[in-house]
Amino acid sequence: MRKRIKHSMREGILCVLSRELKRISSSSLYLFVLLIFPLASFFLFTEIFDKGVPHKIPIAVHDQDGTSMSRKAIRMIGATQSVDVAYRVTSYEEGKNLILEGKSNALVVIPKDFEHNLYRGIPSKVYVSVSNVNILKGGLLDRDIRTALLTLNAGVDLQSRAKKGEDLNVAAQQIMPIVVEKRMLYNPFGSYAYYLLTALLPIMLQMFILTATVYAINVEMKEGTAREWLKASGFNVISAITGKVIPYSIVFFIVSLFMSTLLYRFIGVPLRGSRIVLMLSNLFFVLSYQGIGVLIANMTSNLRMALSISSAYAVCAFTFSGLTFPFVGMPHALVVAGQFFPFTHYLDIYISQGLRGAPLYTALFPLGMMGFFILVPLTFLPRLKKFMMYQKYWGGI
Numbered sequence: 001m002r003k004r005i006k007h008s009m010r011e012g013i014l015c016v017l018s019r020e021l022k023r024i025s026s027s028s029l030y031l032f033v034l035l036i037f038p039l040a041s042f043f044l045f046t047e048i049f050d051k052g053v054p055h056k057i058p059i060a061v062h063d064q065d066g067t068s069m070s071r072k073a074i075r076m077i078g079a080t081q082s083v084d085v086a087y088r089v090t091s092y093e094e095g096k097n098l099i100l101e102g103k104s105n106a107l108v109v110i111p112k113d114f115e116h117n118l119y120r121g122i123p124s125k126v127y128v129s130v131s132n133v134n135i136l137k138g139g140l141l142d143r144d145i146r147t148a149l150l151t152l153n154a155g156v157d158l159q160s161r162a163k164k165g166e167d168l169n170v171a172a173q174q175i176m177p178i179v180v181e182k183r184m185l186y187n188p189f190g191s192y193a194y195y196l197l198t199a200l201l202p203i204m205l206q207m208f209i210l211t212a213t214v215y216a217i218n219v220e221m222k223e224g225t226a227r228e229w230l231k232a233s234g235f236n237v238i239s240a241i242t243g244k245v246i247p248y249s250i251v252f253f254i255v256s257l258f259m260s261t262l263l264y265r266f267i268g269v270p271l272r273g274s275r276i277v278l279m280l281s282n283l284f285f286v287l288s289y290q291g292i293g294v295l296i297a298n299m300t301s302n303l304r305m306a307l308s309i310s311s312a313y314a315v316c317a318f319t320f321s322g323l324t325f326p327f328v329g330m331p332h333a334l335v336v337a338g339q340f341f342p343f344t345h346y347l348d349i350y351i352s353q354g355l356r357g358a359p360l361y362t363a364l365f366p367l368g369m370m371g372f373f374i375l376v377p378l379t380f381l382p383r384l385k386k387f388m389m390y391q392k393y394w395g396g397i
Helices: 002-025 028-048 068-078 092-100 114-119 135-163 168-175 192-222 226-232 237-267 275-299 303-319 332-338 342-356 360-389
Strands: 057-063 083-088 106-110 127-130
Touching: 002 028, 002 226, 002 237, 028 192, 028 237, 057 068, 057 092, 057 135, 068 083, 068 106, 068 114, 068 135, 083 135, 092 106, 092 127, 106 135, 114 135, 127 135, 135 168, 192 226, 192 237, 192 275, 192 303, 192 342, 192 360, 226 237, 226 360, 237 275, 237 360, 275 303, 275 342, 275 360, 303 342, 342 360
Parallel strands: 057 083, 057 106
Antiparallel strands: 106 127
16 A cells, blocks of 8 residues: 555655656746856856956045155055046045045045155154945955055154164064064965855845745635646645656756856865865755745745745845844844745855855754754645645636
């Protein structure tokens, strides 16, 4: 008896699988959602972050001193990685207007008697106004401009001490009595490709997984073919769902492996952990979002409503992941809310295994949480079977 039931389930799954493959091949829409749009988004974001860090951000300089020393200061600022001295202004107001117009991101004002005061050891204030509307650009400019001016100041101080006959080594130690040996761990170049691409590509992928899953299920209700689908499975809703999602699982898992290859092989994101765990997390990531898609389809038989809910849920995943604004600064309730997105746990594995090379046991909890999202929606399948059985649930927009 048990063997016959197993055979029946297998036949039901195969019958639904064959039916679903015919549906996929009958419309180019599936080709776009499964392959073209995900891959296009991967290449788009890869191109955006190709340089890793923004270079040559335009700023304005107002040189009130006009000496060789002030020009040297400007050259040193312009030689830094993030700064492009694009504008030479003749007044503070002109520089401020450039910032207001969005043409410049900072204004450096070098005061009169800059060179005179510098050689005589008299403090001379260089005014630096940085637009921090974009925190990334503001932070880079502040760091590089400050570094250039401190380097200039240290060089002039060292020259003055050398002219007075002081030993250069002793003078250097007095200028910088504390030497900081800074080591940037896991992302030593401060690359935004390492930081953001590892999140943005899975974010795009989860949107397409959710959309494809919800559409594949709810379109059956919309077109009135839900009972035919259930009949193909032998009226077994588990067989119906399994046979329905298998083609999408396979395609999206392959796409996720391509995404990982793109990140690690071509972008150069460090891979210090287990490849097997990362591949397993990719599989769990795909299946967990399919589980969420099934759960949403259980909430409503209306295709448009289901797609709207899935879009809202997918968009929130990045916000609640703790990547851009860390969990440590969030209210506790929002930290808990963040755990209800498979992306949060996938990102945890991606960072811990990919960038940090953390011990394998650290991946157990996030994998378990993604397993939760795979299994829990199955408990709501009786409600989905009701949608499939009764015509009053069909024909929604």
